[in-house]
Amino acid sequence: MAPITILLLLLTSFFIPSQTHVLSTSLYQDQAFTSILISQQGLDFIKNLLITKAIFSMTPLNLPTIRKSINFPFLGSVHIVLSNITVDKIDVLDSFVMPGDTGVAIIASGATCNLSMNWGYHYTTWAFPVDISDEGSASVQVEGMEVGLTLGLMNQEGTLKLKLMDCGCYVRDIFIKLNGGASWLYQGMINAFETQIGSAVENAITNKLEEGILKLDSFLQALPKEIPVDEHASLNVTFLNAPLLSNSSIGFDINGLFRARKKVSIPKYLYKNLRSSVLCTDQSKMLGISLDEAVFNSASALYYDAEFMQWIVDEIPDQSLLNTARWRFIVPQLYKKYPNHDMNLNISLSSPPVIRISENNIDATVYADLIIDVLQTDQVIPVACISLVIRGSGSVKISGNNLAGVVKLNDFTMSLNWSEIGNLHFGIIKPVIWTIIQTVFLPYVNAHLTKGFPLPIIRGFTLKNAEVICSNSKVTVCSNLAYSDLSNLYRFQKQHNLFSTFV
Ligand SMILES: *[C@@H]1O[C@H](CO)[C@@H](O)[C@H](O)[C@H]1NC(C)=O
Ligand SMILES: *[C@@H]1O[C@H](CO)[C@@H](O)[C@H](O)[C@H]1NC(C)=O
Ligand SMILES: *[C@@H]1O[C@H](CO)[C@@H](O)[C@H](O)[C@H]1NC(C)=O
Numbered sequence: 001m002a003p004i005t006i007l008l009l010l011l012t013s014f015f016i017p018s019q020t021h022v023l024s025t026s027l028y029q030d031q032a033f034t035s036i037l038i039s040q041q042g043l044d045f046i047k048n049l050l051i052t053k054a055i056f057s058m059t060p061l062n063l064p065t066i067r068k069s070i071n072f073p074f075l076g077s078v079h080i081v082l083s084n085i086t087v088d089k090i091d092v093l094d095s096f097v098m099p100g101d102t103g104v105a106i107i108a109s110g111a112t113c114n115l116s117m118n119w120g121y122h123y124t125t126w127a128f129p130v131d132i133s134d135e136g137s138a139s140v141q142v143e144g145m146e147v148g149l150t151l152g153l154m155n156q157e158g159t160l161k162l163k164l165m166d167c168g169c170y171v172r173d174i175f176i177k178l179n180g181g182a183s184w185l186y187q188g189m190i191n192a193f194e195t196q197i198g199s200a201v202e203n204a205i206t207n208k209l210e211e212g213i214l215k216l217d218s219f220l221q222a223l224p225k226e227i228p229v230d231e232h233a234s235l236n237v238t239f240l241n242a243p244l245l246s247n248s249s250i251g252f253d254i255n256g257l258f259r260a261r262k263k264v265s266i267p268k269y270l271y272k273n274l275r276s277s278v279l280c281t282d283q284s285k286m287l288g289i290s291l292d293e294a295v296f297n298s299a300s301a302l303y304y305d306a307e308f309m310q311w312i313v314d315e316i317p318d319q320s321l322l323n324t325a326r327w328r329f330i331v332p333q334l335y336k337k338y339p340n341h342d343m344n345l346n347i348s349l350s351s352p353p354v355i356r357i358s359e360n361n362i363d364a365t366v367y368a369d370l371i372i373d374v375l376q377t378d379q380v381i382p383v384a385c386i387s388l389v390i391r392g393s394g395s396v397k398i399s400g401n402n403l404a405g406v407v408k409l410n411d412f413t414m415s416l417n418w419s420e421i422g423n424l425h426f427g428i429i430k431p432v433i434w435t436i437i438q439t440v441f442l443p444y445v446n447a448h449l450t451k452g453f454p455l456p457i458i459r460g461f462t463l464k465n466a467e468v469i470c471s472n473s474k475v476t477v478c479s480n481l482a483y484s485d486l487s488n489l490y491r492f493q494k495q496h497n498l499f500s501t502f503v
């Protein structure tokens with residue numbers, strides 16, 4: 001029954017940096033392109049969630065039967081049994097979470113619990129040579145309980161490992177209320193059983209916490225190292241480096257790049273190797289996720305590689321543009337060679353689009369070849385190839401837990417790659433190409449971008465009031481978190497044991 005100061009003493013050991021921490025940092029010197037920072041507000045939110053879940057998965061909590069023989073004046077030796085001791089309810093008044101050098105301390109103080117139990121006794125005295133016994137129920141209130149634990153957080157081969165480093169539970173006061181029974185019994189119970197009930201509660205809660213942390217650890221270890229984006233791509237969410245613990249936040253680095261789900265041939269780029277920092281201007285946000293522009297360029301490289309970026313355009317809003325008749329005066333040679341032929345346009349990207357992120361701006365440069373095909377009965381005849389450099393600017397927004405985007409056309413340049421129909425007058429062609437980019441190319445790209453890709457967020461959590469900040473070579477999402485309908489979970493928890501996978 002120690003006060004909180006002892007708890008704090010117990011926990012101080014974890015503020016001393018340990019050797020393993022240093023080792024694990026040097027083991028995983030890979031490159032991280034996405035960083036996640038959980039602020040004090042975010043840690044408080046998660047801590048409250050964990051405490052709520054812990055309480056709900058712990059109660060009702062059965063404690064072992066307590067037996068004791070006590071000597072009473074005149075009565076002699078009385079054998080008392082406390083059975084079916086059950087913690088029905090735990091309330092936590094105050095709690096806090098503190099990141100330290102090697103882990104996180106969580107302390108719940110001023111907790112109370114209500115217990116119910118059955119009591120029974122029997123004795124024989126020299127006066128009456130018969131067995132005397134009685135039984136009844138009692139309620140017990142435990143007050144001023146302090147529960148503390150320190151969790152070590154490590155990167156174990158790319159997954160998060162959670163280790164319970166210290167765990168303690170201290171009970172200060174116990175109040176026993178007998179329903180029925182004699183007053184001598186009542187006094188005897190208080191004197192003899194307080195300590196035992198107290199330590200039974202302490203042990204049971206400590207054991208439950210140990211179990212809970214093991215479950216939470218296996219939950220974290222089972223988190224996938226890849227998040228599927230679509231049939232072509234997934235995000236590599238392998239953890240890199242040791243978690244970065246400051247006195248008010250925890251940071252995680254993950255690889256964060258797109259990778260092909262089937263083929264594995266993304267061109268290697270030279271990325272700068274920085275431990276990226278997460279900077280949210282609004283310090284009250286729970287979570288910051290920073291994505292390096294390399295993440296976007298890895299997506300670009302992947303979809304380019306998946307030959308996803310090639311279109312045959314044979315339907316456009318102004319369909320007459322896809323007949324040589326319409327080009328009669330724009331490219332006379334074309335009409336002369338193939339009068340009144342239908343045409344299509346074969347647009348393909350000649351290299352992966354390049355994405356640059358700067359202060360408040362995202363620029364995309366797309367290199368495309370546009371081949372003009374003339375359609376003959378059973379033949380496709382390429383007649384000219386125009387190389388395009390399209391410059392667009394993009395904006396990103398949050399859609400659910402996805403980061404989605406939209407691009408708009410800024411300008412483009414054209415150059416003739418080759419031609420079977422002589423020179424083309426770009427001045428005349430430009431508005432046509434402009435229309436095609438605006439009405440065919442951009443809507444296609446934007447249809448994909450508006451879906452976006454998932455941010456690395458554990459299932460059950462959703463972003464709330466998120467804002468997106470573009471800074472030099474980085475997109476940062478700053479957001480609060482919500483946990484999917486906790487009140488519903490409360491109701492179903494008992495029936496379906498929904499929390500069994502968590503705590
Ligand atoms: C044990 O306690 C629980 C909850 O307090 C109660 O529902 C149950 O009836 C008790 N069992 C016995 C045998 O008294
Ligand atoms: C716990 O016990 C105390 C004292 O007996 C009582 O005031 C309180 O309402 C009880 N709480 C619950 C949830 O049963
Ligand atoms: C956290 O650390 C910073 C410096 O690293 C210090 O200025 C600040 O006061 C500390 N905050 C707390 C709550 O200890």
Ligand SMILES: *[C@@H]1O[C@H](CO)[C@@H](O)[C@H](O)[C@H]1NC(C)=O
Nearest residue numbers: 030031236237238240255259
């Ligand atoms: C995912 O990222 C990790 C860490 O950078 C790397 O070691 C691993 O090879 C990547 N996985 C794939 C499939 O690319």
Ligand SMILES: *[C@@H]1O[C@H](CO)[C@@H](O)[C@H](O)[C@H]1NC(C)=O
Nearest residue numbers: 312346347348369371373380
């Ligand atoms: C489109 O053009 C590319 C060359 O840029 C070519 O490889 C491909 O076969 C063409 N597609 C069709 C359907 O003509």
Ligand SMILES: *[C@@H]1O[C@H](CO)[C@@H](O)[C@H](O)[C@H]1NC(C)=O
Nearest residue numbers: 350368369371385387417418
């Ligand atoms: C010219 O077109 C061919 C395909 O027709 C393409 O492979 C090549 O990259 C283009 N050249 C330039 C400079 O765009």
